[in-house]
Amino acid sequence: MQILEEIKISDNGFVFNALTGESFSLNPIGLEIIKMIAANSDFDEIRKTILDKYDVDDLSFEKDFYEFSTMLKHYQLTQQNNPLNFV
Amino acid sequence: MEKLNYEKPIISKITAGVPNKFGLSTKQRIIAEIDSIPVAKLADEFGSPLFVFSEKTIRETYNKAKQTFETHYPKVQFAWSYKTNYLDAICSIFHDEGSWAEVVSVFEFEKALSLGVKGSNILYNGPEKSEENLKLAINHNACIHIDHFDELYLLIKITQEMNKKARVAIRVNLDAGIYPMWDRFGFNYENGEAWSAINRIMLADNLELIGLHTHIGTYIMSALGYGIAATKFSSLMVGIHRKFNLWLKYIDLGGGFASKNTLKGAYMPGSETCPTFDDYAKAISNAIITSEIPHENLPILFLETGRALIDDAGYLITSVLANKRSTTGRRTIVIDAGVNLLFTSFWYNLGVFPSREISDLMEDTTIYGPLCMNIDVIRDAINFPQVKTGDRLVIERVGAYNVTQWMQFITYRPNVVLIDLEGKAHIIKKKESLETLRVNEFNPKR
Structure with missing residues (x-):
């Protein structure tokens, strides 16, 4: 999963999508995770960082991360596969 | 190292719009x-x-309503609306506070009796009363609120057969400016049907007309509607006195006071728009007290308030x-x-x-x-x-x-x-x- 180049993320959790003009807000953990995604960390790295730092169990975080990444995809902040590129 | 508190990661879209137009708090209320x-x-x-x-809330709400109405009008009697909540423990609290029982079925009638309510303190409403049910009500001297002519004639027949008197009121539907007008229950005021029913009752030897009853609707946001109903009832009472030299014992304005819940589609929250007991009391008492009814003959005001007394x-x-x-x-x-x-x-x-x-x-x-x-x-x-x-x-x-x-x-x-x-x-x-x-x-x- 990669964050689109056009997405600008501020240090206070404000996200701007220059492609669509839409803006979003993140909570502090959401900001931390999106920055790790933008830095090309994979899920295992992100999970380790969060589990080391926060009081959360593995499965709960996996569930929350799944929902979070689904929302990033839903808001079109991540690179989507080109649906026409199926050959 | 102690770990930090975790909160699930969230991203939410920012939508432009008018923020919080009523100035209400956006802080989430907690009921802990x-x-x-x-x-x-x-x-x-x-x-x-x-x-x-909460028994405390029930008693406080009831007493607030009672005190408010009694401040405006000298004779007020609440009758607990069984259909609103007929759990024994709840009904018992209202009866303990002095409420009569307002029932709409023989099940509710029997429940009220089983809770120790005197038959004469039961208001028996509703369109569904069988011959057997009516006999039960007559034997317990309940106040039977007649819904339609078939019920009226059935009562005449039964009381003749039993050779007993029945204490009755008629349910009246009327235009109180409330839409939709509830005209499916009772006799209509404006077209003279209620007056015809009254005349027929007065001719029946075994029926004692003691009151008038209406219920203008449910979740009524306008206190004025109750004022209109009370005005029409007062003039009906004066008319009955002129023709039959009888002052009725009570008028019953039913229930329908709004609770603070917010109706679907409402623009403002119910807690902001719901009239207070004071608003309803003022509208009703002004209408009766300023009518031609002499002070010594003022009727008892019955209220069958349910929702506004128990919802909270x-x-x-x-x-x-x-x-x-x-x-x-x-x-x-x-x-x-x-x-x-x-x-x-x-x-x-x-x-x-x-x-x-x-x-x-x-x-x-x-x-x-x-x-x-x-x-x-x-x-x-x-x-x-x-x-x-x-x-x-x-x-x-x-x-x-x-x-x-x-x-x-x-x-x-x-x-x-x-x-x-x-x-x-x-x-x-x-x-x-x-x-x-x-x-x-x-x-x-x-």
Whole structure:
């Protein structure tokens, strides 16, 4: 999963999508995770960082991360596969 | 190293719009306890979902209403509307405070008698009264509110056969400026039907006309409507006195006072728009007192207020079963209480609140019940904080109609608890079980 180049993320959790003009807000953990995604960390790295730092169990975080990444995809902040590129 | 508190990662879209046009607080309200008992403790002890009633709130609301009306009018008598909530423990509190019983079926009539209400203190309403039911009412000297001519003639026949007198009032429907006008019950005022019924009753030897009854509608947001009804009743009373030299004992303006719940589609929250008891009392008492009825002949004002007296005293504790995302990315949560327990969720945007401090991050959310039915929606749209599976939520103002109109569907109906004045919780209706549900079932042998 990669964050689109056009997405600008501020240090206070404000996200701007220059492609669509839409803006979003993140909570502090959401900001931390999106920055790790933008830095090309994979899920295992992100999970380790969060589990080391926060009081959360593995499965709960996996569930929350799944929902979070689904929302990033839903808001079109991540690179989507080109649906026409199926050959 | 001690780990930091975790909060699930959230991203929410910022939508431009007018923020908070009423200046209401956006801070999430928490209902952590009910009458000083923690919500979590109640749920742990009695299960979830769980209806909880506060005796303190019931008595306080009743006394506030009574005092307000008595400040404006000298003779006021409340009659507890059984259909609003006929759990024995709830009815008993109202009777203990001095309420009569207002019933609309023989089941409710028998329930009132079983709770020790004198037959003469029962107002018997409704369009469904069989010959057998009417005999019961006559034998107990109840006030029978006649709904239609067939019932009137049946009463004439029965009282002749029994050679007994029946104390009666007529239910009148009238134009009080309320739309839609409830004209399916009783005799119409404007077209003279009510006057005809009165004349026929006065000709019947065994019928004693003692009152007039109306019920202009439900969740009435205009106190003025009650004023109009009281004005029309006052002139009817004066007319009866002119023709028959009789001052009726009472006028009964029914129920219908709004509670603070917010109706679906309402622009403003119900807590901001609902008239106060004072508004209703002023409108009604001004109309009667300024009429031609002499002060010494003023009728007793009966009120069958249900919803406005009990809604605030009832809570439903429920638990979060799941968090989900719809195909549009919208957050939805599933709770363990469905529309089968919350009939009023079809009319109101019920207030749903967390029972503990959680994230301040709010998101537009749909709250579904647990039934495997598409209609099982408790809130279409509510700005709600992030919650986890197992979190307890509290739905407020569910005291009216839910524990009478609830439906046994798929699951057992839950415990109902009353918190008494000492702060002790008692089960007043036990959770159903397979045995209690099967008690009247029979499976023919094959």
